[in-house]
Amino acid sequence: MVYQRVAKPPVGVNSHYLMNQAGLEPQHMTRLPLGSVQAGGWLAGQLTLMVDGMVGRLDELSRFLSDENGWFGGDNPGWEEQAYWFRGFHDLAVLTGDERLLAIAQRWIEAVLASQDEDGYFGAPYHKSVPSEAHARPQDYWPATPEEFAARNRNPRQHATGETCVDIWPHMVMLDAIISHHEHTGDERVIPFMQRFFRFCAAIPDGQFMPQRSDNRFADWKVLVQTDRSGDMLPHIYWLYNRTGEDWLLELADRFYDTIAPPESEWLDHHVVNLAQRVGYPGSYYQRAGDKSLLDRGEYYYRQFIGTWGQQPRGAYAADERIRPGKVDPRQGIETCAMVELAKTWYHLGETTGDALYADRTEDIMLNHFAAAQTPDLKALHYITASNQPQLDASENHDLYNKGRQVCYSPWIYRCCQHNVAMGWPWYVRNLWKASADNGLVAWMYGASTVRAQVNKGVEVTLDETTDYPFDGAVRLTLHTESAVTFPLYLRVPDWCADPRFTINGQACDLSGEGGYLRLERTWADGDEVVLDLPMSIALTRWPRNGSLSVDRGPLSYSLWIAERWQRCGGDDTWPEWEVFPASAWNYGLEVDPDNPQATISVTETRPVSDQPWTLEDAPIEMTAQGRRIAGWGLTDETVDPLQDSPIASDAPLETLTLVPLGCARLRIACFPRIGSGPGAREWKTDN
Numbered sequence: 001m002v003y004q005r006v007a008k009p010p011v012g013v014n015s016h017y018l019m020n021q022a023g024l025e026p027q028h029m030t031r032l033p034l035g036s037v038q039a040g041g042w043l044a045g046q047l048t049l050m051v052d053g054m055v056g057r058l059d060e061l062s063r064f065l066s067d068e069n070g071w072f073g074g075d076n077p078g079w080e081e082q083a084y085w086f087r088g089f090h091d092l093a094v095l096t097g098d099e100r101l102l103a104i105a106q107r108w109i110e111a112v113l114a115s116q117d118e119d120g121y122f123g124a125p126y127h128k129s130v131p132s133e134a135h136a137r138p139q140d141y142w143p144a145t146p147e148e149f150a151a152r153n154r155n156p157r158q159h160a161t162g163e164t165c166v167d168i169w170p171h172m173v174m175l176d177a178i179i180s181h182h183e184h185t186g187d188e189r190v191i192p193f194m195q196r197f198f199r200f201c202a203a204i205p206d207g208q209f210m211p212q213r214s215d216n217r218f219a220d221w222k223v224l225v226q227t228d229r230s231g232d233m234l235p236h237i238y239w240l241y242n243r244t245g246e247d248w249l250l251e252l253a254d255r256f257y258d259t260i261a262p263p264e265s266e267w268l269d270h271h272v273v274n275l276a277q278r279v280g281y282p283g284s285y286y287q288r289a290g291d292k293s294l295l296d297r298g299e300y301y302y303r304q305f306i307g308t309w310g311q312q313p314r315g316a317y318a319a320d321e322r323i324r325p326g327k328v329d330p331r332q333g334i335e336t337c338a339m340v341e342l343a344k345t346w347y348h349l350g351e352t353t354g355d356a357l358y359a360d361r362t363e364d365i366m367l368n369h370f371a372a373a374q375t376p377d378l379k380a381l382h383y384i385t386a387s388n389q390p391q392l393d394a395s396e397n398h399d400l401y402n403k404g405r406q407v408c409y410s411p412w413i414y415r416c417c418q419h420n421v422a423m424g425w426p427w428y429v430r431n432l433w434k435a436s437a438d439n440g441l442v443a444w445m446y447g448a449s450t451v452r453a454q455v456n457k458g459v460e461v462t463l464d465e466t467t468d469y470p471f472d473g474a475v476r477l478t479l480h481t482e483s484a485v486t487f488p489l490y491l492r493v494p495d496w497c498a499d500p501r502f503t504i505n506g507q508a509c510d511l512s513g514e515g516g517y518l519r520l521e522r523t524w525a526d527g528d529e530v531v532l533d534l535p536m537s538i539a540l541t542r543w544p545r546n547g548s549l550s551v552d553r554g555p556l557s558y559s560l561w562i563a564e565r566w567q568r569c570g571g572d573d574t575w576p577e578w579e580v581f582p583a584s585a586w587n588y589g590l591e592v593d594p595d596n597p598q599a600t601i602s603v604t605e606t607r608p609v610s611d612q613p614w615t616l617e618d619a620p621i622e623m624t625a626q627g628r629r630i631a632g633w634g635l636t637d638e639t640v641d642p643l644q645d646s647p648i649a650s651d652a653p654l655e656t657l658t659l660v661p662l663g664c665a666r667l668r669i670a671c672f673p674r675i676g677s678g679p680g681a682r683e684w685k686t687d688n
Contacts, residue, residue, distance in 0.1 A: 001522040002488075007515035008354030009490050012437030016454040019437060021242045023250060025287045028354030029434040029442050031347070032453055033183040034094050039429045041448030041468070045611025046378070046425040051098050053378030054411045054575075055422040058085055059104060061411055061575060062418065070124020071174075072111050078124030079222060081419045083173035084337075088422025090177045094184055095426055109181050112174060113189055120200030122193070123174065127167040130223050165208040168201065168233075169226035175236045194240050201233075202252050210259035227261045228274045231281030235348060238287060250288060257285045267308075268301040272319035273416075275305060276338045280345035283352055295353060311543045312387035313550045313557035313662060313670050314364035315342065320384045321401035328545070329642040330671040331399070333386030333407075336373045336417035339365050340424045347431050350444065356492045356516030359444050362431070363494075363555045367470050370424050371614035371663035373417075380409035380571075380578060383417055387550075387662070387670040388640050390562060390586040393579045394569040397637040408569055410577040433463075440488035442517070446475055446534075455487035461524070468609045470555040471620040471661070473497070473534030481526050488521040491532055496554060501533045538623070540597045547646030548671040549590055551601060551625065551659055558623060559665035560672075561658035562586045564616060580666050587633040588657055589648050589673035591626045601625045601659075619664040628652040628675050632686040647676025649683050 011026035013019050019030045039047055050056050059065040065085065070078025086108055093101035116122040175194070182190035201209075210227045233256045241249040260281060269275045279302040282294040309328055310317040318332030343362045350358035374381045382392065383406045394408040405413060412418075433451040434442040441453055441461075446469040452462045462480040469475060477489075493500050493516055502509060502518060505528060511518065520530065536554030543550070551558040563583035570577035592600050605622040613620050628650040633641055662670050673684075 002519065003509050003511060003521075004519050005493070005511050005513040005515050006490075006517050006519045008356070008517060009436040009440070009442060009488075009519075010438055011354070014435050014437055015439050016458060017435040018242050020238065020287060021245060023241070023245075023247070024238060025290050025352075027287075027351050027437060029351050029436050029444070031351065031431060032433060032435055032451070034091055034180050034430060035184055036451060036453055037430055037433050038450045039095065039447070040450060040465070042609055042611055042613050043425065043429055043447045043449065047092060047096050047429070049378040049612065050092055050422075050425065051096055051101060054374075054380060054418075055085070055089060055092065055378070056098075056101060058089070058411075058419065058422070064415075064419065070126045071108070071115065073115065073125075075126060076124070077126045079127065079167075079170045080173055080225075081415060083170050083177070084416065085419035085422045087173060087176040087180070088420075088424065088426050091180055091426035091430065092422065094180075095429060109178070109187075112178065113193055116193060116196060119203075120196035120198075121166075122197055123171055127170060129164045130167050131164050163207070165211050165223060166204055167223050167226055169222075169229060171197070172226070172229065172232040172236070175233075179236065179239055191240070191243060194236070195244065195246075198237065198240065198249060198252055202248065202255070209255070212259075213261050213264075224261075227259060228269065228271070229277050230256045230260050231284055232277060234281070234284045234288070253285075253288050257281070257288070263301075267305055267323060270319075270322045272317070272321055272323075272335045272338045273341055275319070276341035276345060279305075280349055283349045287352060298349075311545050311671075313541065313552070314368040315361055316365070316369050316385070316387055320386075320406070324401060327399070330387040330548075331389065331640045331642060333384035333389065333400075334369065335383060336370070336381055336385065336414070337420045339370045339373065339385075340420055340427070343370075343427065344423070347427070350431075351434065357495065359492050360495050360555075362428070363445055363470065366424065366428055367555055368557055368662040372666055372668070374421065375409050375578060375666075376612055376615045379575060380411045381414060381417060381421055382407050382409050383414045387559075387668060388643070389668045390582050390640055391580070391635060391638060392666060393581065393638055394577070395638040397639075399637060399639045408577060408579045410571065411575045412571060412577065432465075436488065436490055438488055440490060440521075442490040442492070443475075443477070444492055446470070446492075456485050459483065459485040459487075461485060461487075468620065469534075471606075471609055471613070473536045473554055475532040475534070477530040477532070479524050479526065479528045479530075481524060484523050484525050486521070486523045488519055489524075489530070491518040491520065491530075492516060493518060494534060494555060496539075496552070497534045497536075499535055501535075503531045505529055538598050538601050538603075540592070540594055542594055543671060546643045547674055548643050549592065549594065549646075549674050550670055550672070551590075551597070551623070553603075553621070553623070556621075556661045556663070557670055558659040559662045560586060560588060560669040561616065561622070561660050562665065562667040562669070564667055582667055585629060586667065586669055587630050588627040588655070588669065589630050589646070589650060589675040590657075591628060591654060591675040594674070604658075614661075614663045616660060616664055616666075619660040621661060623659040625657045625659055626654055627657045627672070628654055630673060630684050632684040633673075643671060643673060644684055645682060646674035647681045648673045649677060649681035650675050 064081035090105045093105040237253045282298040286294040312330035316334045346358040346362045464478045467475040541550040565581045565583040567579045569579045629652040
């Protein structure tokens with residue numbers, strides 16, 4: 001028996017689940033095949049809601065998913081929208097076993113595989129030869145009307161040189177689904193399908209491969225997206241290389257990496273989704289190059305960006321489509337697409353580096369922001385979710401980069417996010433557990449689930465995880481095996497947890513060492529039980545730019561409880577659109593000792609965790625705090641006024657405030673001004 005705390009699982013090659021082979025840097029862990037992890041508890045509730053929610057019915061709602069789209073042939077586009085949706089929808093179908101979804105998923109798989117040309121290209125012919133003249137048809141892309149499209153593209157470049165390029169960004173997304181399908185079914189068509197496609201990519205002439213931002217031949221902005229995001233192709237190339245060992249694939253990986261667009265500025269990229277993807281590319285290429293400075297480079301760009309634009313809880317940053325000078329307040333939200341793309345980046349980097357940090361970051365974004373990006377029934381979403389957002393209306397006046405509706409809930413209008421949201425919960429479930437390089441298992445994130453996997457020399461074991469995480473830190477793992485088996489079990493220690501404790505079969509165990517994981521290696525028997533306790537304490541995050549405060553407990557940050565008034569603003573009776581208005585006061589600051597928050601903030605109510613806990617009514621945890629209203633703090637152009645420097649003076653009565661987990665709050669105040677008195681306290685300026 002060896003029980004110790006370690007920095008990370010070792011690198012190597014798992015005997016049962018394919019990991020990086022010679023020619024690539026070894027990994028610490030790898031994702032298990034689709035279906036190995038089944039959700040329980042509230043996570044299963046999210047998947048169930050998705051089946052008949054927007055994602056599960058999007059083929060009935062979205063014009064992009066009609067049979068006339070280019071993935072089914074013909075002359076129409078088949079770009080990112082369909083692939084965004086399908087990679088999440090496919091995994092949802094398998095994870096739920098829903099027959100309707102499985103039939104739709106199989107139809108799409110067959111259409112994609114059948115679309116391949118003799119030269120290896122697959123997908124919509126529309127994107128195989130993009131001409132240099134403007135070819136985008138306004139009706140094909142959001143915003144939907146020609147007038148809206150023209151307003152956003154007032155100076156299209158018209159250079160009819162007769163030259164063309166290939167747009168393979170949609171293929172980078174669709175291959176996620178094809179790979180997932182192969183891992184689940186072993187479909188023998190997939191390997192040669194991908195070989196032929198990558199041969200096609202290798203044969204694209206330099207002038208047509210990955211046009212740069214400075215290339216003015218192409219009036220359609222979509223053509224340039226692939227160059228910003230071409231690092232997304234690297235995991236697919238590695239996946240195929242690890243199965244075929246063909247060296248030319250690594251040379252192709254070099255070509256893709258070398259043509260990634262250079263940094264847009266010192267911020268790497270001004271676009272919210274590009275940034276979420278691009279911070280992972282140096283770490284992805286590290287697997288090929290072996291240069292550890294690449295890992296540092298991606299981390300540098302992320303920390304630099306988040307230090308300036310991320311002055312709000314849990315990995316969200318102020319980039320409502322694009323960053324803008326001066327727009328750094330937590331009223332500037334994060335796009336839903338960026339949430340799922342950040343999580344995808346952290347999944348990959350976690351496997352590459354073994355660092356528990358990336359699991360912390362995934363939980364941060366998914367458990368605090370993603371849940372609130374959708375309505376409780378998962379039948380609508382909005383484009384932008386902010387940490388301070390006390391009103392969600394259909395106005396077009398908000399201080400956001402894009403004009404038009406951005407914050408009301410709709411199943412109809414948010415083109416990219418409307419489809420990409422599908423990846424959120426299914427991929428989160430898939431990444432709860434991973435296989436370690438030393439033939440063990442890693443509890444990488446926590447959530448009620450069951451995992452079935454091979455360990456040691458091929459013994460199949462099942463682990464049932466019972467927990468109310470993230471609302472409670474108790475995790476119970478019960479092992480099932482037909483025979484005794486020795487293997488290491490790694491349990492991640494979240495960064496916020498100072499004193500993890502565990503028992504095995506009721507016996508407390510001592511730990512040695514430090515690091516992000518508990519490594520429990522022993523000969524396990526059927527019925528063995530591990531109980532992990534991750535104590536959660538109340539803490540404050542102090543934001544240095546303005547002195548505001550956020551309240552934290554374990555993996556969750558908390559928002560002021562704001563009564564919600566939901567109002568229909570469009571759609572139909574089956575698929576309505578919603579505005580949400582505050583029905584109680586929201587303009588409060590906290591009166592608290594930053595060095596001793598437990599003196600005035602406490603947990604006051606707990607409820608059983610329901611299948612849908614991410615609502616005000618069913619919030620499993622409530623806390624109370626003390627605060628005062630700030631009379632001058634209001635809305636301008638339907639957007640909450642920016643924070644002013646704390647401490648703020650207020651002579652309003654001291655009130656007891658209710659706080660709920662940030663993911664339960666559609667209307668949110670999570671960055672609170674700090675109420676103070678004395679010479680340092682400032683009056684709130686209403687003419688700012």
